[in-house]
Amino acid sequence: MNKQLFMDNFTDLNTMGLTKEECIEHCLEKEKTRDFSQYYKGYLVGMSTGTSGNRGIEFATKIEALLMQLLVFFRFPFPKTRRIHIAFILRVFSPGFSRDGRKIKVSYVNPLDTIPAIVENLHSLNPNIISGPPSVLQVLAKEKQRGKLKLFPLLLVSYGEVLDFNVKEEIENIFECSVVEAYKSSESFIALPCKSGNLHINEDTVFVEVLDRDNQPVQAGEPGYVVVTDFVKYGTPIIRYRLNDLITVSPDPCPCGSNFRVIQQVHGRADDVIYGRSESKDEFQFILPDFVRRSIVSSSAYIEEYNAIQTSPTGLTINLQLNPELEELPEKEEIVQTIERSIQENISSVFKGHDSIIPKLDFTYTKISHDFDTKLRRIKRTFK
Numbered sequence: 423m424n425k426q427l428f429m430d431n432f433t434d435l436n437t438m439g440l441t442k443e444e445c446i447e448h449c450l451e452k453e454k455t456r457d458f459s460q461y462y463k464g465y466l467v468g469m470s471t472g473t474s475g476n477r478g479i480e481f482a483t484k485i486e487a488l489l490m491q492l493l494v495f496f497r498f499p500f501p502k503t504r505r506i507h508i509a510f511i512l513r514v515f516s517p518g519f520s521r522d523g524r525k526i527k528v529s530y531v532n533p534l535d536t537i538p539a540i541v542e543n544l545h546s547l548n549p550n551i552i553s554g555p556p557s558v559l560q561v562l563a564k565e566k567q568r569g570k571l572k573l574f575p576l577l578l579v580s581y582g583e584v585l586d587f588n589v590k591e592e593i594e595n596i597f598e599c600s601v602v603e604a605y606k607s608s609e610s611f612i613a614l615p616c617k618s619g620n621l622h623i624n625e626d627t628v629f630v631e632v633l634d635r636d637n638q639p640v641q642a643g644e645p646g647y648v649v650v651t652d653f654v655k656y657g658t659p660i661i662r663y664r665l666n667d668l669i670t671v672s673p674d675p676c677p678c679g680s681n682f683r684v685i686q687q688v689h690g691r692a693d694d695v696i697y698g699r700s701e702s703k704d705e706f707q708f709i710l711p712d713f714v715r716r717s718i719v720s721s722s723a724y725i726e727e728y729n730a731i732q733t734s735p736t737g738l739t740i741n742l743q744l745n746p747e748l749e750e751l752p753e754k755e756e757i758v759q760t761i762e763r764s765i766q767e768n769i770s771s772v773f774k775g776h777d778s779i780i781p782k783l784d785f786t787y788t789k790i791s792h793d794f795d796t797k798l799r800r801i802k803r804t805f806k
């Protein structure tokens with residue numbers, strides 16, 4: 423099963439007798455009124471983010487939602503404190519996760535508000551855990567650095583987008599607390615962090631297979647596609663459902679003592695994997711986006727934001743947003759040249775290391791902004 427098949431056959435797959443059309447209509451209505459607190463016929467129905475042709479329906483029965491809640495509340499390594507108050511920065515939320523208990527309170531913050539409104543909302547909530555996509559956490563870190571955000575959370579939780587190694591470091595340094603990852607698809611809750619900060623597959627509620635392009639299992643330590651079978655969901659059964667995500671499962675056990683497998687890295691969408699053209703054979707070489715990410719980030723401290731778009735097997739466009747202070751410097755041109763040379767060298771050695779033809783790089787310099795309505799993807803591929 424994959425998303426396309428799932429969406430095309432949603433009405434047949436839904437064992438509660440709901441049709442795809444009525445679920446979509448309900449979601450569109452919710453978005454219009456911005457009232458996300460309503461159940462639909464007693465079920466949780468939401469729509470995942472994505473481009474319009476690519477949106478998925480999230481469907482859960484009340485029992486499924488309750489089990490998910492219990493899973494999070496009992497497994498999550500909450501900091502030792504009197505009362506936990508988590509703020510979820512979520513675009514679409516559902517009534518299933520609202521809670522205001524003696525020990526745990528859960529609040530929601532709309533990421534589509536303006537940054538000052540998000541900051542004000544967080545101040546009035548005063549949560550001790552903030553959970554959101556890393557692109558939002560990064561913006562909050564900048565607000566904290568500027569003295570606008572005056573919160574001292576005990577823990578930050580990242581989900582929904584790839585957590586780049588340098589972004590994790592930056593956020594942790596500014597907030598002076600750990601960032602842990604949670605991993606959820608719109609269909610299933612796949613992995614939660616442990617007290618050692620590692621991301622464990624919820625092996626008791628999902629069965630995760632990591633497969634190659636020919637649907638053969640890969641070794642631990644090797645990247646592969648995620649294929650999920652969910653033991654909890656019966657409203658819309660999830661059986662050998664292939665996600666468009668690539669992960670690497672760690673070959674090593676976790677010091678926390680749990681035997682549930684650890685996800686070493688979530689690489690992001692399989693569509694965004696870079697392909698080099700082999701120099702010695704007539705084939706394409708698979709290059710993980712993280713190599714390109716590191717090639718760019720490690721080139722200069724003047725790089726504030728970036729993205730890279732692979733337009734062909736031998737063409738890569740690199741968009742850079744440099745520190746504005748650079749404009750004032752007399753040696754600006756030289757520095758820019760050094761940055762380009764350094765990125766070129768790093769990318770060349772990555773492609774060479776993958777037996778691939780070195781791509782031609784095109785650099786552009788621009789202000790890079792991110793719309794919180796879509797998932798942030800710094801590395802993209804535009805050819806099939």
Ligand SMILES: [Zn+2]
Nearest residue numbers: 616620676678
């Ligand atoms: Zn662990």
